[in-house]
Amino acid sequence: MEKSSIHVNFERLKQTLDKSSQIGKIPDDGLRRLALSNDDKQMREVFVRWLELGGLDIRIDDIGNMYGRRSGLTDLPPVLIGSHLDTQPNGGRFDGILGVLTALEVLRTLNDNDIKTMRPIEIVNFTNEEGARFEPPLLGSGGIAEVFDRNFIYSRMDRNGNTFKEELEKIGFKGDSENRIKDIHSFLELHIEQGPVLENEQISIGAVEGIKGMSWFELRVIGEGGHAGPTPMAMRRDALMVAAKLILHIEEKGELSGPETSVTIGRMSVKPDVVNCIPEEVLFSLDIRHIDDNVRERLIDELKKELKEIAQGHKVQLEFNKLWEVKTSTFHPEIVNLICNGSKKLGYSVKRMFSGAGHDAKYINRIAPTSMIFLPSVGGKSHVEAELTLDSDIEKGANILLHSVLELSNYKESLS
């Protein structure tokens, strides 16, 4: 059988996805399947049955990451595929779930067609990608990549004071550290885009070249309060008026810096926050992302200088505090090429792109050659009930994953 003629069984994939969409279901087609909750437990148990039915060797590691291994003709390091089955509190049915279930469909299709691969293939479900219940996110993949040590992961606490460790034991998914995947030939994660770019350009497949670096800041503008009535405008040092000027300067600067830059002010608070009081203090967040760390850092340096000048010009104080920073991750170009070439061969439109958001692939990229396949999000929506990826795109994505895995699992050499 000519490999390029193999296709996934979309009806079966759709049924599998429908079953997942029932577990933790909330109104408006949403899902609430928080990490290590009862719903997560139920989903994991269903997933175990599916792995068993697929004839896969199942392992659970000490962080609760789940693996299903399909043997290869050799014991060379495996190709890893998958993502995560947990969701946000008001999440959708697709997100990372699509990455795990298309991976399952890929293995089922290989079984259907009785295809042997040189390398083993492993499917993975990472624990607590979302970070919605236990912060920070990406605990499962970060654990494998040794970004977080086990004690740190175990001690994470939810809002009710339950630790990660207790909850992992309670749902019966605490395995052995020996089961962690170690030597990985390559990792490929399919995920929804979570943004509007693919839909807007009417493209089905995103070949993800990396994850944009980002910096988070908190800016505090300190002016002078006073009563709205008795204080003439010319005598004010209104923190909110100056904050509005700073925000527009940030926006303009971000736009001038090119389409790859994004700046976002997502959080803002005003003190004392009373209709007839002149704001004495304004606090707002700043999220800056760019694929080039140097561009991001230069932009930050310039912004710091310029914003301080604007603040001084209005006789208010400005504090600029860094909350968090992460550098750009660059994925393996050979895997990116493989996604692009596969798409062209199958006649699917494809676009090389960077991810603006973090994914398990970010941490696995530290220990193995990695890339991601993005599928369009209708309206760019994600982490909401209305999250949607069209059937036709899901089918194309699963086929690209299938063909990429077939290629990777027959690589003799490791990817340099």
Next chain:
Amino acid sequence: MEKSSIHVNFERLKQTLDKSSQIGKIPDDGLRRLALSNDDKQMREVFVRWLELGGLDIRIDDIGNMYGRRSGLTDLPPVLIGSHLDTQPNGGRFDGILGVLTALEVLRTLNDNDIKTMRPIEIVNFTNEEGARFEPPLLGSGGIAEVFDRNFIYSRMDRNGNTFKEELEKIGFKGDSENRIKDIHSFLELHIEQGPVLENEQISIGAVEGIKGMSWFELRVIGEGGHAGPTPMAMRRDALMVAAKLILHIEEKGELSGPETSVTIGRMSVKPDVVNCIPEEVLFSLDIRHIDDNVRERLIDELKKELKEIAQGHKVQLEFNKLWEVKTSTFHPEIVNLICNGSKKLGYSVKRMFSGAGHDAKYINRIAPTSMIFLPSVGGKSHVEAELTLDSDIEKGANILLHSVLELSNYKESLS
């Protein structure tokens, strides 16, 4: 004795003020003397003793307003002077307190000098001017002016569910409706400016011509949410970015409209208010004041039109909801002149000005010829612990009140 040579006894006034500054004292020289609280009760009891020692006829009305009457040579309608003894939760020692205690000093000085006036003079302490415990403010003066009926006033509730009526009875200051002052020849209220204008211009006395009308609005900007990472800036409809543009347009428009206009955005909230989420909705307040109601209304009409255009240009929705409105109050020009002439005679600097904030005088102005005397607030501060009016200004203010009262209480005719 030549009347213009009479002066208040500043040392005595200062001691009286010091006594008041102990009742409800909080750190940093502040006062917390909420309406109908135990501290208010204690202050009222001390005030009753002072009225008794002054030989005044004391009355308490059904809203708890307190009066002390000094007889005149006739029973013509009295001159009313005073203000309020309650404070904000973190208030200062001056505010309206200065208006009541300088009035007391005026009556004591008349007694000292054995001066008979044609008209009776009454001192008043209005209940719940601040509105900090029972909303709305100005309940005592508003009750007398029949802006609020008694049942409305009695049913006001504090945050602990205690009604105005219960608390008024509890502190023992619920009097008779017959005791409400009815026929007032003129009302004169001394108060701190609560703004920086007098200090800035190094002027001791403000002769208040009226209270600026104002409008309060709530503006809602409805854009589109999304993840900060995956959504390019050019594809966003960021409610906060547009709100910043609207705010700066409002500020510019307010400034162009002249120094008598003030616009303030005091309250603001962002939804969902998360660092890496594009704001989908922003809500903010708008407070607009001007001495000319027509100017204010024209400004509002223009702003509504222009802000909607800006919002449309950025493809976001804008809602513009009126919360509250009050027209400009114009005080009696003859009393304003009297304050100015008195100041000149005594060699004090004086400025005609409008009040940007509301006062008991606003409501009493509806039923009697009224004006106010403003004294400088250091740094323009008020409703904070650091509120301060200098001794020299307090003494001048008390003397102007004294001489204005001497004039008014010897008017044969009513003021037309």
